[in-house]
Amino acid sequence: MAEEVSLRRPEAEELAMRACVAAGASQASARSLVDATLSAALFGPATLGFPHFVDYLNAFAEGRIKGDSQPSLQRSFPAFMVSDADGGIAQLGFDLAFADLVETTRTLGIAVFTQTNSYTAGELGYYVRRLAGEGLIGLAATNANAMVVPKPGGAAVYSTNPMAFGFPLGDQTLPLVIDQASSATAFVNIVQAAEQGQPIPDGWAVDENGEPTQDATKALTGALLPFGGRKGGNVALFVEMLSAGLSGGPWSLDTPDFRSGNASPAVGLSIIAIMPGLGDERIRRAHAQTIRLHDHGVFIPGVTGIPFPPSPTAELKIPRTVFESISRFASLQAERN
Incomplete structure (x- = not known):
């Protein structure tokens, strides 16, 4: 199992806001995105919380998202x-x-x-x-x-x-x-399996030649089913x-x-x-x-x-590689200040 970092919700929220702004998001965009990310982390699939949040940070920085929309x-x-x-x-x-x-x-x-x-x-x-x-x-x-x-x-x-x-x-x-x-599965699950070197179930994807595969890395160059x-x-x-x-x-x-x-x-x-x-x-x-x-x-x-209602002291668990990616963006904001 991948190593995780545990953060209290206020800590995770503050880190995510700093990372968003550093990546080029306006305060309004950062607020909307962080609220949605926390909701996914608390109530939705974990892969669509902070792991997918990194896709947004990269997209802000590389121009796929307009930061001041x-x-x-x-x-x-x-x-x-x-x-x-x-x-x-x-x-x-x-x-x-x-x-x-x-x-x-x-x-x-x-x-x-x-x-x-x-x-x-x-x-x-x-x-x-x-x-x-x-x-x-x-x-x-x-x-x-x-x-x-x-x-x-x-x-x-x-x-x-x-x-x-x-x-x-x-x-x-x-x-x-x-x-x-x-x-058959969400794309982020294929990405996560590839990053962790884990196989994927039969019936999820095909490789670049259109052949069924259980290799997540080959699935990334192929397609989902x-x-x-x-x-x-x-x-x-x-x-x-x-x-x-x-x-x-x-x-x-x-x-x-x-x-x-x-x-x-x-x-x-x-x-x-x-x-x-x-x-x-x-x-x-x-x-x-x-x-x-x-x-x-x-x-x-x-x-x-x-759990309902959510515990006010509950901690959010973030894969360490994801935490480090978010922290790298957040550190850019700290350097500017």
Whole structure:
């Protein structure tokens, strides 16, 4: 197991903020990104917390993210909001529209937020988790550069094309949050396996020749596979249409690599927010059903295995290599001061 560094939340937050600013982010972008990173570290997949945060730092420094972006928001229809992230991070555009999105949903019962021209969306569960915190149901979809082949030997035409769904369960529990890629695994899991020299399961990826591989390093030069074969490929296409199609952002085939070069991926993000009826009856009913399912041995994503409420003294565990990468950026800010 990779060596880890334990930090209290305030320490991790302060380090991440310094690293963001040193990498070229404005205070507003840094705040939005660090909030999303901490949420992923506490409640989401660990790989989409601080390990993915390093991708953002590199992207700020190398020009794939505009550090001083000024997202703009327009309303095409009463319940349809369109954001241009101005080459910045997806989280900032979402944060600036969040209050309006919540108010519109509560007024009209449903609202759509769609955004283009941003860096990759990060942990997609973050967006629906935020909505669930306001008592709203959320559905989110996004894309990135092509890295998924519909079948072995085919061309990479989709990104991992994740989708997330959130349902509030009341104040005494975390919300139900389903966040999963349409590929057999998330790309960050391949990166982590390659860095640690670990094999990957059969069915996750193919090498550069289109042959199935369990070598993570070969998978990085090849492509990922969809989960469930053709049905997973259909889900990837559904997400592609909901994110790139609805937002007007680039298709995955046309999206620049989010880990190299100096061009913004400019990807699409679409979020649908829904009121779960009047009052709390539907929320209480959903909570009761998750308890019932849990008693049948069902894993409830977003809830099972996650302490609630979070302990104020709990420490965040960060892989040492990730901690060192973040610290190198943060030290640049210290030198400037």
